[in-house]
Amino acid sequence: MxxxxxxxxxxxxxxxxxxxxxxxxxxxxxxxxxxxxxxxxxxxxxxxxxxxxxxxxxxxxxxxxxxxxxxxxxxxxxxxxxxxxxxxxxxxxxxxxxxxxxxxxxxxxxxxxxxxxxxxxxxxxxxxxxxxxxxxxxxxxxxxxxxxxxxxxxxxxxxxxxxxxxxxxxxxxxxxxxxxQPRLAVHPGGQLRAALAFTRQPLFLIALTAASLIQSTHAVYYAFGTLNWQKLGYSSDVIGVLWGIGVVAEIILFAFSGRVVARVGAVRMMSLGAAAAVFRWTMMAFDPPLWMLFPLQALHAFSYCAAHLGTIHFLTRATPNAFAATAQSLYAALSAGVLMGLMTLAAGSLYLQFGAGAYLLGAGTGVVAFLGTLVIGARWNGGKLAPDAMQDEGTPSGDQGRNGAGC
The missing domain is CATH 1.20.1250.20 (MFS general substrate transporter like domains)
Known part of the structure; x- marks a missing residue:
């Protein structure tokens, strides 16, 4: 097969x-x-x-x-x-x-x-x-x-x-x-020391934080999107269609993502996702009319999917093979765990006080994430941030982020 x-x-x-x-x-x-x-x-x-x-x-x-x-x-x-x-x-x-x-x-x-x-x-x-x-x-x-x-x-x-x-x-x-895969021998604890050394690299931390912030901008939407639309008087059928538009939009982008990522680049995909989040949640904060909700929901293809695709490609290209799954899991833990949890807690009190205005929390977070993607684009050129091979001590032997292919 x-x-x-x-x-x-x-x-x-x-x-x-x-x-x-x-x-x-x-x-x-x-x-x-x-x-x-x-x-x-x-x-x-x-x-x-x-x-x-x-x-x-x-x-x-x-x-x-x-x-x-x-x-x-x-x-x-x-x-x-x-x-x-x-x-x-x-x-x-x-x-x-x-x-x-x-x-x-x-x-x-x-x-x-x-x-x-x-x-x-x-x-x-x-x-x-x-x-x-x-x-x-x-x-x-x-x-x-x-x-x-x-x-x-x-x-x-x-x-x-x-x-x-x-x-x-x-x-x-x-x-x-x-x-x-052939692996160099390391002293006991060397793999852990090497992983910790890599994950402390500033550029990796900036990228991980920016990517996770983009995903966390969806907290208000996931927690209170349906409740807010119900408050506005939309039926369950209409709300179901609105949610479906977002998923269908991401399916379409996934279908053509190979060509899109090759043309746009991993970091620019992340920037596009952050910019879409800023626009989408700013507009949602003012309870736009129903006709406008359809294109705003279609932006899920960018605020979620483009950002996710950019992040996955960045982590694959920038992370040594020995830490590939570790890097992906840190992204999942930070985006779906730490930041999403904190944003959801904040969204609860904001929604009680300001209703749809709570979406501005996601818009502001998107601005911070967008600035982070600009830093990544300026400092990373598409290569590994550390060598694939490890020294005997189990620590990376240097930063090769400037020796890879363009992003």
Whole structure:
């Protein structure tokens, strides 16, 4: 089976879970008798675990050099954990099951992103056309679960979550086996010291922060977008269409991303995403009319997708191969964990006071991110920020960021 097909199938299986969990997990929690405060504790715990578990798992995968085996183990563990939902009851049982599940399943994404980008650069796989299947199955899973809930009790959500991860496990076993890469011997602890030394590089930190800030600008939208549109009197059908436009727009960009990134460049894609976020959230802050919401939602292709594509390509080109998964996991932890969590907390109080004006938080954050991308563009020319090979001591031997190809 061609590698591109294997990766496409895995991405498709990966996002089935998100398509069920993101929209409907709170519905299931409520059906189990949990109150709003208890639900918020469980959801907050999932963000915290992304911060801690992801980088640890990714570092181990980089150290072992066999990401496929780690993905399979994570999928098996996730299936066992999610199956606990079928018998769990009460806050503490559900919390424990969720802590186990969310320490395992989200850690898969950085590993598969690393594998896909490695295939893109070494074998010419079109990353965007592989990745778009994730968005397609997300829509299918969310729509299908919503349809089931029209005639099934909320308990069906747990069954759907188990089924989604079972499919993901099958997809994990379809992944191609990795060819072992020759590695220089390092002293005990050398890999960790080398990783820490690399991640402390100023340009890497600026890029990681700017990329994560762009994604965190969506916090108000994710938390209160639907509530604000309901307050404005839009029906559930219209709101569903508005959300769908954003996902369809990102699918289109993913489909043509190979040519777009080649022409625009990784850093400029990040800048484009930040600029789109500034414009999009500034306009949303003033409750624009319905006709204007459609093109604003289409900007999701830039504020999310272009920024994500630029970041993935930057990390792949700038990061030594030995730390590839570690870098991807740090991006996931900072963007979907630390900054998204902080922005969501801030968005709550701002929305209560200012309503749609809370979107200005995202607009201001986008300005800061845009300035960060300008710094990256001025100082990075497309090469590795450190050599692929490590010295015997396990530390990078120098900064080669100026010796690579243009960005």
């Amino acid at each position: 061609p590698l591109a097909v294997r990766l496409s199938l895995f991405y498709a299986s990966l996002c089935l879970f998100g398509g069920v969990q993101l929209p409907f997990f709170p519905v299931w929690l409520k059906s189990k008798g949990l109150g709003a405060q208890e639900i918020s504790y469980i959801i907050a715990a999932t963000m915290f675990l992304r911060i801690v578990a992801g980088p640890v798992v990714a570092f181990l995968a980089d150290r072992l050099g066999d990401r496929r085996r780690i993905v399979i183990l994570l999928s098996w563990g996730s299936l066992g954990a999610v199956s606990l939902y079928l018998v769990a009851s009460g806050f503490w049982q559900i919390l424990i099951a969720t802590l186990i599940l969310m320490s395992l399943f989200p850690s898969i994404t950085p590993l598969i992103e690393t594998t896909a980008m490695k295939a893109a650069h070494e074998q010419g796989i079109d990353y965007g056309r592989v990745r778009l299947w994730c968005s397609i199955t997300f829509i299918a899973a969310s729509s299908g679960t919503g349809w089931l809930l029209e005639w099934q009790p909320a308990s069906i959500i747990a069954v759907c979550l188990v089924g989604a991860i079972a499919v993901n496990l099958a997809g994990a076993h379809l992944l191609a086996r990795e060819v072992p």
